[in-house]
Amino acid sequence: xxxxxxxxxxxxxxxxxxxxxxxxxxxxxxxxxxxxxxxxxxxxxxxxxxxxxxxxxxxxxxxxxxxxxxxxxxxxxxxxxxxxxxxxxxxxxxxxxxxxxxxxxxxxxxxxxxxxxxxxxxxxxxxxxxxxxxxxxxxxxxxxxxxxxxxxxxxxxxxxxxxxxxxxxxxxxxxxxxxxxxxxxxxxxxxxxxxxxxxxxxxxxxxxxxxxxxxxxxxxxxxxxxxxxxxxxxxxxxxxxxxxxxxxxxxxxxxxxxxxxxxxxxxxxxxxxxxxxxxxxxxxxxxxxxxxxxxxxxxxxxxxxx
Numbered sequence: 001x002x003x004x005x006x007x008x009x010x011x012x013x014x015x016x017x018x019x020x021x022x023x024x025x026x027x028x029x030x031x032x033x034x035x036x037x038x039x040x041x042x043x044x045x046x047x048x049x050x051x052x053x054x055x056x057x058x059x060x061x062x063x064x065x066x067x068x069x070x071x072x073x074x075x076x077x078x079x080x081x082x083x084x085x086x087x088x089x090x091x092x093x094x095x096x097x098x099x100x101x102x103x104x105x106x107x108x109x110x111x112x113x114x115x116x117x118x119x120x121x122x123x124x125x126x127x128x129x130x131x132x133x134x135x136x137x138x139x140x141x142x143x144x145x146x147x148x149x150x151x152x153x154x155x156x157x158x159x160x161x162x163x164x165x166x167x168x169x170x171x172x173x174x175x176x177x178x179x180x181x182x183x184x185x186x187x188x189x190x191x192x193x194x195x196x197x198x199x200x201x202x203x204x205x206x207x208x209x210x211x212x213x214x215x216x217x218x219x220x221x222x223x224x225x226x227x228x229x230x231x232x233x234x235x236x237x238x239x240x241x242x243x244x245x246x247x248x249x250x251x252x253x254x255x256x257x258x259x260x261x262x263x264x265x266x267x268x269x270x271x272x273x274x275x276x277x278x279x280x281x282x283x284x285x286x287x288x289x290x291x292x293x294x295x296x297x298x299x300x301x302x303x304x305x306x
Contacts, residue, residue, distance in 0.1 A: 006192040007081070010111045010144045013181075014137035016188045019212035024195055024202035033201040038216035051130045055114055058128050058163055062098050062115065069096035071103050073112065081105040084112075085152070092116070092123065092154050099123070104148045108189060113145040116154070124157040125149070130165045138162055139172060143181035146174045 015023040028034040062068055069091040074080035084103035091099045099116040115126040125145050129138050142160040150156045159171040191209075195202065202209060204221045211218050 005108065006189075006196055007076070007078075007108060007110055008188060008192060009109070010141040012192075013140050013144055013184060013188055016191065017137050017140055017184065019215050019218060020191060020209045021202060021204070021211040022215045022217040024191070024209060025217045027192065027195060028201045031196070038220060047130065051128070054130050054163075054165060055128045058115070059100060062100075062117070066097035068098040068100050071099065071101045071112075073101065074103065076110070081110050088116075089152065089154070102145075102149070104145065104152060106148055106151065109144065109148055109185070111141075111145050111148060113142075113149070116149075119157060122155045122157040123149075125160040126163060126169075127161075128163045132165045132168075134162055134164070134170055134172075139177055140181055140184060142172070143174070143177035144185065147178055147181060147185075 012023065015026070022037070025034065026037045029036050059068070071084055071088050071091065074084040081103070082105055085105040088099060088103045091102075095118060097118050100114070102113040102116045104111045104113070113125055114128050116123040117126055118124075125142055127138065127142055127145075129135070131138070139160075139162075142162070146156050146160055156174065158175065159173055160177070161169055161171045163169050204211075211221075213219075213222070
């Protein structure tokens with residue numbers, strides 16, 4: 001909150017994709033409308049520590065070959081976020097080879113991308129993730145960064161990149177992510193603004209709010225009746241009119257050369273949010289994915305269902 005506005009982040013976008021109910025419970029706790037959220041503090045702290053070490057290792061690799069402009073984490077105020085975003089733009093304008101913790105702020109959305117790496121005349125967005133496979137939430141975060149930075153005037157490369165916990169790097173076309181990100185951001189902003197205006201804490205019985213039925217907040221409510229989703233509870237893929245906004249069709253675009261078999265499940269889940277297959281080839285690829293088979297850059301491969 002700042003100046004009576006809800007300022008949200010890429011983490012909030014990811015949290016909404018996982019479970020809107022848990023997100024609003026956390027929001028209520030900050031607003032003083034309810035108790036603190038149920039979290040596994042020790043596990044979260046350890047995960048954050050390992051994630052920080054992974055990010056630091058990649059920073060050290062980049063520092064060995066290039067000058068790195070470091071944008072410090074600001075105070076979470078309008079003035080602080082604006083100053084950090086301006087510092088990032090100055091680094092971009094002078095063509096810093098690498099920008100670390102690149103800040104962005106457009107008045108509502110605030111984000112901090114791990115790395116901007118200069119490639120020719122454009123900057124490639126690169127994030128480090130401790131996971132060993134690509135998650136939809138990570139792709140949504142990168143889309144948010146790419147969209148916000150491009151709007152601010154940063155020449156963003158056509159692909160974004162994730163460096164996974166085992167060191168593997170996978171990329172994804174920005175053009176496939178933005179059509180998914182934009183409505184998700186609009187939905188998140190509407191969700192938070194409407195909830196703030198309501199003056200009331202979120203109610204478990206409110207089926208207009210998606211629930212995952214798996215997180216700590218949801219499991220506390222499991223004995224209380226509520227219809228679960230048909231897809232096992234993943235918030236971004238919930239089925240049924242009471243648990244979704246808009247329509248979930250299927251869309252596949254031509255695979256980038258750097259695509260890896262491990263990313264296919266995330267690709268499929270992102271595609272499920274994006275729209276219908278545009279052509280016969282996309283429909284065939286979608287059918288193959290549903291059967292568990294995918295085409296990787298180096299040939300046929302297998303991927304897990306779900």
